[in-house]
Amino acid sequence: MKILVINSGSSSLKFQVIDSDTEQVLVKGLCERIGIDGVFTYKTDKVSIKEPVAMENHTQAVNTLLEALVDQEKGIIHDFSQIDVIGHRLVHGGEKFTGSVVVTDEVIQAMTECNDLAPLHNPANLVGVDACRKLMPDTLMVGVFDTAFNQTMEPKAYLYGLPYRYYEKYKIRRYGFHGISHKYVSQRAAEFMGRDPGEVKTIVCHLGNGASISAVKYGKVIDNSMGFTPLEGLVMGTRCGDVDPGALEFLAKKENLDFPQIMAILNQESGVLGISKNFSSDFRELKDAEIKYNEKAALAREIFAYKVAKYVGSYAAAMNGVDNIVFTAGVGENDSDIRQEICNYLEFLGITIDELKNREQGEAVKISEGTSKVNVLVIRTNEELEIAREAAEVARGVRGGV
Numbered sequence: 001m002k003i004l005v006i007n008s009g010s011s012s013l014k015f016q017v018i019d020s021d022t023e024q025v026l027v028k029g030l031c032e033r034i035g036i037d038g039v040f041t042y043k044t045d046k047v048s049i050k051e052p053v054a055m056e057n058h059t060q061a062v063n064t065l066l067e068a069l070v071d072q073e074k075g076i077i078h079d080f081s082q083i084d085v086i087g088h089r090l091v092h093g094g095e096k097f098t099g100s101v102v103v104t105d106e107v108i109q110a111m112t113e114c115n116d117l118a119p120l121h122n123p124a125n126l127v128g129v130d131a132c133r134k135l136m137p138d139t140l141m142v143g144v145f146d147t148a149f150n151q152t153m154e155p156k157a158y159l160y161g162l163p164y165r166y167y168e169k170y171k172i173r174r175y176g177f178h179g180i181s182h183k184y185v186s187q188r189a190a191e192f193m194g195r196d197p198g199e200v201k202t203i204v205c206h207l208g209n210g211a212s213i214s215a216v217k218y219g220k221v222i223d224n225s226m227g228f229t230p231l232e233g234l235v236m237g238t239r240c241g242d243v244d245p246g247a248l249e250f251l252a253k254k255e256n257l258d259f260p261q262i263m264a265i266l267n268q269e270s271g272v273l274g275i276s277k278n279f280s281s282d283f284r285e286l287k288d289a290e291i292k293y294n295e296k297a298a299l300a301r302e303i304f305a306y307k308v309a310k311y312v313g314s315y316a317a318a319m320n321g322v323d324n325i326v327f328t329a330g331v332g333e334n335d336s337d338i339r340q341e342i343c344n345y346l347e348f349l350g351i352t353i354d355e356l357k358n359r360e361q362g363e364a365v366k367i368s369e370g371t372s373k374v375n376v377l378v379i380r381t382n383e384e385l386e387i388a389r390e391a392a393e394v395a396r397g398v399r400g401g402v
């Protein structure tokens with residue numbers, strides 16, 4: 001099956017076409033600056049294009065990519081009927097969605113009800129769905145949620161210490177995010193080690209600009225460091241992670257700030273950017289600065305690593321043990337120094353790292369020594385492939401094994 005994978009944001013739309021039988025990527029691209037001026041990137045094994053294309057809205061962006069797909073020179077299909085399924089990345093499915101679903105009017109309605117929970121992401125995702133439905137009304141669409149894999153968390157993990165009535169009334173609870181990545185990476189880790197995901201305990205450290213950690217016990221998430229929103233948990237690129245709400249009230253009073261202003265500080269001005277006194281949210285730049293004795297850049301990286309190690313330790317306790325610890329996403333896949341620093345805290349788990357292996361690059365690398373009591377792996381995440389797999393699986397179910 002040919003699956004068109006769409007990841008629609010507020011002003012950009014990433015896409016790939018993946019052959020779900022061979023898992024080969026046929027096209028990869030990006031519509032950027034939608035509603036501003038428009039930049040279109042499109043790559044196959046034969047062509048590589050990056051050009052300005054006016055895109056006033058998401059429908060025009062989807063139109064641009066569809067035209068490219070059937071173009072005589074750069075295209076990969078003759079007509080749209082050759083796209084079997086469209087798989088959409090959808091950020092927040094609340095408690096309603098525990099797995100991937102066919103996108104119907106009811107699903108759109110239910111998702112719209114979740115907009116409140118993810119005001120920056122869900123409406124942008126839905127605009128992408130809407131654009132595809134307009135232009136390819138007969139194509140099966142599947143929604144793959146970032147929250148779904150985390151829905152196996154139990155109340156002891158997902159409830160806050162708040163009055164229960166607020167959970168009943170507004171569904172205020174921890175949802176966890178990056179579920180598509182956590183699912184892909186935990187399963188790939190088990191497969192790489194020759195084990196069944198249903199028999200291992202895995203901690204996945206998804207360390208990118210946005211960062212989260214999950215505890216996956218026998219194939220099911222039992223905890224995830226993100227919460228009601230993707231603000232909770234680790235210190236991130238620009239997001240604060242865990243903070244005492246009392247400090248926020250204090251800050252609001254001192255600086256005469258309202259809630260939207262406080263939230264903007266927590267989302268955009270905090271994390272390693274804020275700690276480094278606005279030096280950078282980019283871990284590469286922080287590393288370069290650390291080498292040149294920038295103390296705040298060094299402190300930001302130190303706090304980041306310490307916090308990751310604390311979560312790993314607590315998740316090892318939550319699962320009463322751990323077989324695989326996996327690093328993934330931009331920082332996790334590329335920053336060997338930070339991996340080493342995190343693992344230094346974890347010697348008590350019997351973890352030892354092979355320094356040479358830790359410097360290797362690859363789709364999947366085991367960086368712990370043979371004698372290490374826990375396997376430490378670096379695995380490249382692949383959310384698009386996971387979406388394509390899920391979309392194909394849902395489509396097979398709908399079509400009765402096609």
Ligand code: ADP
Nearest residue numbers: 207208209210281282283284329330331334335
């Ligand atoms: P997101 O998808 O959340 O935007 P990514 O997973 O793309 O984030 O990760 C982006 C982060 O990865 C940036 O902070 C970037 O500096 C970091 N990164 C990418 N390559 C490297 C590298 N070679 N060394 C250290 N950090 C890196």
